[in-house]
Amino acid sequence: MQARSVILNAKQTVDALRTLVGTASPKKSLTKAATSAAVQAFQARDYHEVTGDIIVPSMVQGIDHLRDPRLNKGLAFTLEERQILGIHGLQPARFKSQEEQLELCRISISRYQEDLNKYLYLVDLQDRNERLFFRLISEDVEKMMPIVYTPTVGLACQKFGLIYRRPRGLFVTINDRGHVFDVLRNWPEPDVRAIVVTDGERILGLGDLGACGMGIPVGKLALYTALAGIPPHQCLPIVIDVGTNNKDLLEDPLYIGLRHQRVQGKEYDEFIDEFMQAVVKRYGQNTLIQFEDFGNHNAFRFLDKYRNTYCTFNDDIQGTASVAVAGMLAAKRITNKRISDNTFLFLGAGEAAVGIADLVVKAMQAEGTGLQEARDKIWMFDIDGLLAKGRPEGRLGGHKAYYAKDHGVMKNFADVVKEVKPSVLIGASAAGGAFTPEILQAMGQFNERPIIFALSNPTSKAECTAQAAYDNTEGRCIFASGSPFPPVQYGGKTFITGQGNNAYIFPGVALGVIVTGTHHIPEDMFLIAAQVVADHVSEADLEKGSLYPPLSAIKECSMDIAVGVTNYAYQKGLASTYPEPEDKKSYIESHLYNYNYQSAMPVTWPWPKQHESSKTREINPTKLQA
Numbered sequence: 001m002q003a004r005s006v007i008l009n010a011k012q013t014v015d016a017l018r019t020l021v022g023t024a025s026p027k028k029s030l031t032k033a034a035t036s037a038a039v040q041a042f043q044a045r046d047y048h049e050v051t052g053d054i055i056v057p058s059m060v061q062g063i064d065h066l067r068d069p070r071l072n073k074g075l076a077f078t079l080e081e082r083q084i085l086g087i088h089g090l091q092p093a094r095f096k097s098q099e100e101q102l103e104l105c106r107i108s109i110s111r112y113q114e115d116l117n118k119y120l121y122l123v124d125l126q127d128r129n130e131r132l133f134f135r136l137i138s139e140d141v142e143k144m145m146p147i148v149y150t151p152t153v154g155l156a157c158q159k160f161g162l163i164y165r166r167p168r169g170l171f172v173t174i175n176d177r178g179h180v181f182d183v184l185r186n187w188p189e190p191d192v193r194a195i196v197v198t199d200g201e202r203i204l205g206l207g208d209l210g211a212c213g214m215g216i217p218v219g220k221l222a223l224y225t226a227l228a229g230i231p232p233h234q235c236l237p238i239v240i241d242v243g244t245n246n247k248d249l250l251e252d253p254l255y256i257g258l259r260h261q262r263v264q265g266k267e268y269d270e271f272i273d274e275f276m277q278a279v280v281k282r283y284g285q286n287t288l289i290q291f292e293d294f295g296n297h298n299a300f301r302f303l304d305k306y307r308n309t310y311c312t313f314n315d316d317i318q319g320t321a322s323v324a325v326a327g328m329l330a331a332k333r334i335t336n337k338r339i340s341d342n343t344f345l346f347l348g349a350g351e352a353a354v355g356i357a358d359l360v361v362k363a364m365q366a367e368g369t370g371l372q373e374a375r376d377k378i379w380m381f382d383i384d385g386l387l388a389k390g391r392p393e394g395r396l397g398g399h400k401a402y403y404a405k406d407h408g409v410m411k412n413f414a415d416v417v418k419e420v421k422p423s424v425l426i427g428a429s430a431a432g433g434a435f436t437p438e439i440l441q442a443m444g445q446f447n448e449r450p451i452i453f454a455l456s457n458p459t460s461k462a463e464c465t466a467q468a469a470y471d472n473t474e475g476r477c478i479f480a481s482g483s484p485f486p487p488v489q490y491g492g493k494t495f496i497t498g499q500g501n502n503a504y505i506f507p508g509v510a511l512g513v514i515v516t517g518t519h520h521i522p523e524d525m526f527l528i529a530a531q532v533v534a535d536h537v538s539e540a541d542l543e544k545g546s547l548y549p550p551l552s553a554i555k556e557c558s559m560d561i562a563v564g565v566t567n568y569a570y571q572k573g574l575a576s577t578y579p580e581p582e583d584k585k586s587y588i589e590s591h592l593y594n595y596n597y598q599s600a601m602p603v604t605w606p607w608p609k610q611h612e613s614s615k616t617r618e619i620n621p622t623k624l625q626a
């Protein structure tokens with residue numbers, strides 16, 4: 001007989017599901033219709049035991065409070081909570097505050113010698129106790145960010161097959177063609193607002209790591225919550241697995257992704273289209289989709305293709321550009337030069353380099369410089385040599401063409417440095433150590449205060465170290481790097497250089513976009529973000545050698561960026577959440593994640609006392625008058 005369509009209420013759905021999965025003994029067997037309705041209701045996520053901030057108390061088993069990382073508080077459960085929740089006796093007698101737990105976490109991490117082990121400790125903590133994890137990172141950004149994020153996350157991606165324990169995020173493979181929406185439906189959270197997606201083709205400066213690139217969306221979204229307070233249940237990390245061209249991975253028995261060459265061309269493009277549509281269908285058109293670490297050839301294409309039809313940005317192009325421009329704005333205070341008064345030379349002409357160049361041009365235009373004049377001040381050098389018009393083997397597709405010069409072929413970067421005599425040298429090439437002492441010394445000869453950015457990640461891919469930049473410029477350089485470097489010793493002084501990493505930008509932009517329900521993300525938002533970060537740089541920061549505020553100030557930057565983005569979104573009519581809040585900051589704050597434990601007591605416990613409600617009645621003024 002054909003199953004009749006039935007709609008079950010939440011309780012019936014749960015009962016039916018429990019019966020289906022064998023956790024309840026059925027009073028009577030389920031009809032086919034009820035079974036199908038239960039499965040459908042479950043798949044449509046009509047019902048959740050624990051999702052987002054919503055917990056259905058009667059549906060959570062006692063021990064789930066310890067097993068579910070969103071509920072677990074470990075020894076911080078009070079006696080009342082342990083008794084009411086049915087977990088009394090499942091833990092030792094000791095009660096701890098969250099602060100005491102944090103202290104233990106710090107001690108535990110410091111006992112590991114290797115960063116990868118520290119990373120694994122934090123992965124376990126996130127799997128075990130979510131609030132503790134986020135509070136730990138957000139309260140000690142300087143120490144924790146290099147572990148959950150760059151540079152250690154790069155190593156974690158390289159060893160992903162070896163360290164893989166539990167899944168986090170969604171793996172959508174090319175074999176799911178035609179069914180991407182169904183895969184998205186398997187994600188248990190109904191209220192996703194932001195996705196970070198990679199296809200793993202260009203993980204940091206490490207190249208094609210295929211599905212092992214999952215560490216990146218996970219790490220970026222950890223910063224969404226830790227640095228911008230975006231609730232974790234609103235964040236979804238995704239890897240799009242279309243294979244890998246990394247020969248070592250294809251032969252590695254530990255590799256966890258599809259074991260074939262990357263699917264490319266029309267099939268790949270259609271798959272990405274299907275993915276974008278499936279996201280909108282599942283989570284709505286305002287779902288933010290952050291593209292991360294795609295190959296150069298795809299990154300620009302997708303940004304151009306989707307930026308006006310989806311809520312999307314490319315962090316490697318736009319986030320990195322924004323943080324680099326923030327550094328340039330801060331550097332003005334040292335050099336007393338406008339951005340337009342500089343000559344730029346880039347090593348690399350990929351996502352980061354071209355993204356930075358485009359935003360620098362915009363910043364120059366804001367200073368009153370003409371478009372062509374601005375572009376003329378920017379030189380680029382890539383794997384084929386200087387970007388010169390008509391160079392024989394050079395690919396000059398897309399925005400790269402804007403920066404090609406009427407110049408003969410040049411293949412030696414040091415020669416280009418000597419000829420162009422840039423005041424700003426920017427490395428975004430993934431060529432570790434490419435800024436040789438000879439190049440750095442030349443920068444020191446042409447400039448009183450040479451600006452040198454070694455932005456490639458992780459640390460091993462940086463174009464030079466902070467120490468090398470100081471040593472080879474008599475300590476006169478203005479330096480920033482994408483990955484952190486230890487303090488520099490030069491001329492009897494200690495310098496703490498800044499990290500020009502897009503982590504200063506994307507969490508705040510994402511927060512502003514999410515709370516306003518902005519659908520498109522205009523380039524101006526990244527210029528706003530750059531200005532906010534530059535405004536957070538104090539004289540003391542500049543004095544000690546940093547063009548950026550300390551990492552501990554990223555949370556404030558994120559909030560101020562979100563306020564800037566929110567103001568802009570309402571001014572330009574891009575916001576979809578109405579009415580427009582008067583006080584933007586408190587509106588944003590009302591959306592933020594709370595890192596502190598919440599009471600696990602049922603909301604109805606203890607029951608309101610009778611005399612308390614009657615007291616309210618007693619002071620009712622109308623009654624008094626009567």
Ligand SMILES: O=C([O-])CC(=O)C(=O)O
Pocket residue numbers: 150203204205293315316456457482501502
């Ligand atoms: O992840 C980072 O540290 C910065 C970034 O986007 C990249 O290098 O691709």
Ligand SMILES: [Mg+2]
Pocket residue numbers: 204292293315316
């Ligand atoms: Mg990236």
